[in-house]
Amino acid sequence: MAFWAQKGVLLVSLLTSAVRGRVEKELSPECREFLYMGTPPTGLGHHALQFICQRYNKRARYVTLYNTVDRIPVYSAYTFKRSEGERCLDVPWMYEPQLSTSSDTDEMQPFPRGYIHKNFEDAQAVLDDYSNAVLYERGSLNPDEHQGEPDDKASTYTLTNVVPMVPDFHKTVWSKREHVVRKRLNNYCRGRAYVVTGVTTSGKMIRRENINRIAVPTYLWSAYCCVDFDHNAPYAERYKFPSFAHYGLNEENNEVVEMSVQKLKEFLQRTTFVDQNFQIFVGDCDPPARVKL
Template identity: 65%
Template sequence: MVHGRPKALLGHLSPGLWMLIGVVTATVEKEFSPDCREFVYMNTLPVGIGGSSTLVKICQRYNGKPRYLTLYDTAGRVPLYSAYTFKRSDGMKSVDVPWMYEPQLSTTSETGEMQSFPQGYMHQNFEDAQAVLEDYTNAIAYERGALNPDEHQGDPDDKAATYTLTNVVPQVREFSVGPWKAQEHAVRRRLNNYCRGTAYVITGIVPSGNHIRRYNMDRVTIPAYLWSAYCCIKYDHNAPYDERYKFPAYAHYGPNEKDSNQVLELSVKKLEDFIKKSTIVDKNFQLFLDDCVPPGSALP
């Protein structure tokens, strides 16, 4: 598959859908609450991204607690990024966790927590602003790839909370189960072994011009690239050099393709430069406050 040119998450919306977005924006947090900002370094969100009216902030809540946060595009029906704190993990996946949707994006929402998809008929207002299971049914070339993967969480509820379609993008199967999964495992082992404090992770996409289609309609934006970065300021300074130089922050990205899909590790600054060249963000775009360097400290 050949992707279209990467573009910003800005979609053409009908007047009716623009009206729905207005309702959606009112039901989703305009600014993340303090308990949800705990998932980003220094309680500071990425700068220079998210100016479109189709992007909404979701504090991903499950079983009475916030679990992570997501910047979600209601036009492309994909997350632009999810930000979470890494938890020590053996890498085992959850089993028997049902896929969920986000009631905050529904015009009839009575809860701020993600819910399992109901059986049977689903009202159209579920589908207008978010992906549904049927979008992936016949998209056999794609996996439902989580930006916050359950392998990076330890608590069963934290793992379960990753199974919402507002945390999922279409990943080409060969890329998802191959290079990208291998890199998720590599980061998990690195943070397990050498991060001594909290590791803040942001994982996102560079959109392409292509979509999963259903009923002859563009439904779900397909990423051209996936990227991820972490920040851990308290780490083992006696770690082997080939791991130590990847602290306090490091990053990676890869093309969402069947072939030629190797993942590249690089500094956070170089990742930011790549994202600036690949999609529309502000010139002051920055993932972590002060590039994840605490005041008064120096890099090793």
């Protein structure tokens, strides 16, 4: 049964551990730069969840909270980069050495050919998990079209940033919403935009060799925060700043629902196991009022 569906689990602690070949007590400053006010979402906690500072080509690229039991990310948090939406076509899928029992690198690596040692499979998804999962396809929480530089785009192609999505929902609903958000932030966000995209689960699993391997998301959700935006934008776009959010049911013939970050927080408190202190952005991305002199 998926971790989020296990009753009796009390999710009360703020996660402050990170994995970089070893468990650390605090996210490093280079990882916190992808989080609004340097603070990850609060109100989540479980021994199976691990922070990954996603590193590629000698640089940190974004942060993922990963469930090593369900073998999917709970969320990925990243900073949006302006782009025309180009996609990477020649990047191999990668795995995360930080989740293996022993590793001499803290950077994501392409899957090696041949047999994957069990210490990879125990804590994360591998390509074989998706090879016969005909009802689902790989969907990235941090999509490459929300990144600008080639290395930032390439870093999104790790299975620790991927969840199983129903193809119809992924291609006709979720990807279109990613495109809408990209255009909105391209046009009206003047400063840095912080994005957190995550999932909820309810027990459905992808199995391989009669073993539960990967949890299938019930809902996908996403929220952004941009406090420096164009106040002269048309009202239809301006009211969606400094923050806005949406979620969608991971099934065929569904649509996304747009809402405020506060409403998304309330929705997640009703539908998944987070505590009453759950918060996606500090203060729901409501910047403190400027002091008048």
